[in-house]
Amino acid sequence: MISMVEILASVILFLWVVFVVNFLTKNLYEFMRARGMRHNVAVYYNRKVIHMLAGGLVVLLVPFIFKTPIIPLIIASLLGVLTYIPHKTEKLMYWFQTEDNMYEVSFCIMWGVILTLGWLISEGNFWFGVLPIIFMSFGDAITGIVRNMLYKRRTKSWWGNLVMALFTIPVGSILGLAGIFAGVVVSLIEHFEFNPIDDNVTVPLSSFLILALARFYTPWMLTL
Template identity: 60%
Template structure:
């Protein structure tokens, strides 16, 4: 697979992310507001939709489309800048961004870091993809469940239970018992954060990855 081929796929994936961020979630936000859903609930629903449809689905394509982390890392960097600049310029994409944090930027950065490290250390994409999947799909489900039950952003444990129901079987199916353990730890770690600097977008993929790194020789 040559660089030109990978560049085409990276461009298509970038376009897909833009489709998710703009027509899909922007219109979804308008629809939810018309249905009487509060602004903040609509924003957090959209963040989880982006987690799943952009971060999650794109990560699953990496092992099949790319031979090195060069273009995935560039893609993550571009998206990190693209999500950070509205905060810098005070022109938020207010259908999914909020003034009080830049957690979506953290997600883009950690996506690139963990995916890159999985290739550099293991030469196996799945050790990076699975921690990202924990965050994208697991935390996505967590946020949706909490959003349905509460009218504010909360770290209620019911969300962590929902996350565990996703991350444990996914981790076990792909990486065996060690992956299942990583899924369990990820679902617990998600509950804790140090505002505004360290949130679950950092801790979940990073700690999951480190657990896989430390535990692999013993598995």
């Protein structure tokens, strides 16, 4: 049974995401451009800001608000559609979307799918889905920001992956040895691209599979 608290929280969180995507990052883009930053650099920074403030912050609140992943999955699916439509209509939200990929769409889809699968395999423990999304939201954002600062373009760099590991490994310890191992793996796998599959798929999926295998075969590696 979905409670009124969940419904109210969903509305607030959805409005927060809309604010981040349509107001905060749009104004941040204009601010960066006014100071001479190149379009592609500003766009890339904005994508990482959205990763953290929309995807990351919201998923951290999920275990404390929701009893099931039903509403989060619905909202994530809706956001996936809303970010896909500008590509279909060729009316991109220029301050964070690009013509050459739809990675923000896969971000929304994986956010909802992994959160739901984690809850299902753990019989109601949201953290099995939350941790992979934290890796995708904050970990990937951190490595992206480092790369953007160093190279001023979208590229891969082991420096970024090293910084990502410094985040994902200690955060992964929330779920024990399996979480730590997942943190190591995602910091490595993020470095590689498997077009058309992007790291918004490989990072949460690989870490989720590690946690799922640990859940069923090596539960001693888990603390929750």
